[in-house]
Amino acid sequence: MFKYRMATPNERDECIDLANYAFHLNFETLMPKAYGKNVDFSAMHKVAVDEKGRIHAQVAVFPETLTVCDHMLRTGYLGTVSVHPRARGEGHMKILMDMWLKELRDTCDIIVLNGQRQRYEYFGFTLGGVKLKYFVEEANVRHGLQHVSDTGISFRPLLEIEGAESFAHAINTSRFAYVERTIQQLPLILNGLHQQALGVVNQGKLTGYLIVNGAGDEISEFALENADHISLTIKAYMGYSRAKRIAIVTPEYDVPLNNTLGSIAEDYVIETSDMYHIIDFANVLKAYLTLQYKTTGVIEGEFSAVMDGQPVTARVDAGGVTVERSAPPHAVVLNKQQAQALLLTQHSRYMPVSAPAGWFPLPVFWYKVDKF
Structure with a gap:
């Protein structure tokens, strides 16, 4: 028993x-x-x-x-x-x-996991979200960043630098979207999953950090105080790591980082980020439509549906994003898996559901150190 x-x-x-x-x-x-x-x-x-x-x-x-x-x-x-x-x-x-x-x-409001798709679909999870992974090679840096000077940039273990915890906490909370990381927990969080947090030091001053894998050829988190320093940090890190090819993971809504990487990377892929089980559709829709509105942009429009029994109407206009917990009688009715497929996956474009172009998938993303 x-x-x-x-x-x-x-x-x-x-x-x-x-x-x-x-x-x-x-x-x-x-x-x-x-x-x-x-x-x-x-x-x-x-x-x-x-x-x-x-x-x-x-x-x-x-x-x-x-x-x-x-x-x-x-x-x-x-x-x-x-x-x-x-x-x-x-x-x-x-x-x-x-x-x-x-x-x-x-x-x-939402539950997250990383696991085998069909196993967790039985429990109402959907594979979705958005993450971009760029691949930068030596030739990309040599030609694409040839006029960028990385003089004065160095890298040190982040937590060996005085004040690093407060610095990293401030960068995290300045993002458009972030999972809360308390200052006390940061030493346990930033080096999790066999990764290393490296401080980016510019002329002796801590200006950012990178979270890299054990081999040093993948950056799962790229965090800088000043977006103007992205190019020189990439160039400096390629030299520091001695890797011939590195991968850099970024959320869709990090516009400065995507702009820079898109201009020099040899290649990139768009991938799902995790599996998600949405409990409150209105709250999730409001948060992530607002994120799109403030970053990559979203066209004006209106969408209504009954999602897993929850009536929702979302509007985007010049004043921003509004979401109501109501829907007109003619609104499309979606079960949980259909609603999550619409909001979270690229397959939304193939669904017989009328929604403003470009609204979905929502840019839901978890940094690697925030995973469990």
Whole structure:
């Protein structure tokens, strides 16, 4: 007989051992923000426990607060879905997932995860969002940035620089969209997922940071105080890393970074960012349409629908974005998967739904260190 409940603090080691065993990873070093030695993560884990008190399965949710153009969205990043090999096929994951989704319905606007598509579609998640990945090679820098001087630019481990935590916190909160990162947590967040945070130092002054992978050939977060320094930072980093080709990931709404990379990169791809389960369609639509309005731009228009039982009407005009929790009688009716496919995927253009051109997919994006 199994019990399904929240983990307790004294089950810390058992939860980590199960995750390590299931994924063949070391979660304490992989994700110190959640599994560091001094972190009590019991309130994040629901577990399946047998009559002897042994954990056979677990599902965790890392709570996050997302701000999008001053709109606060309550979010949770779902992960560490672990089932012991001897307990697979017994239905524990489904029970734990359903427990979490029922609970989060009252506390979140959107839930995020990264996982196998069809497995999580059964639980109402849709693969979508938007991220761009640019590929910059030596020749691109040599020819495209030949007149750019990177003299005086150097790189140091970010957290070794005095005042780095406050600096990185200020950059994050200055963005149009950001997941909250407290100053106290930053040392655990910025070097998660086997990445390294490098401070960008210009003439002895900290002016930005890059978050790079272990090989140094992928930048998952490119953050500078001054957008005019993007080109010289790219050039300097190519020399510093000695990589012949680097990838740089960016959200669609980072206009200065996309402008610069689009002018020199050898190639780029547009990819999905995560899987999403929208709980409050009006809140998510309002936040991300406003983000588009203030960054890449969005044409004026109106759209109404009943999305997963929620009536919504969105308007964009010269005054900005408005969203109402109502819809006219003739509004299109969409189930959850249809509504999320419309809002979050490139396939919206193929759907028989009339919506203003370019509104969808919404530019939903999570930086890698904010994932779980």
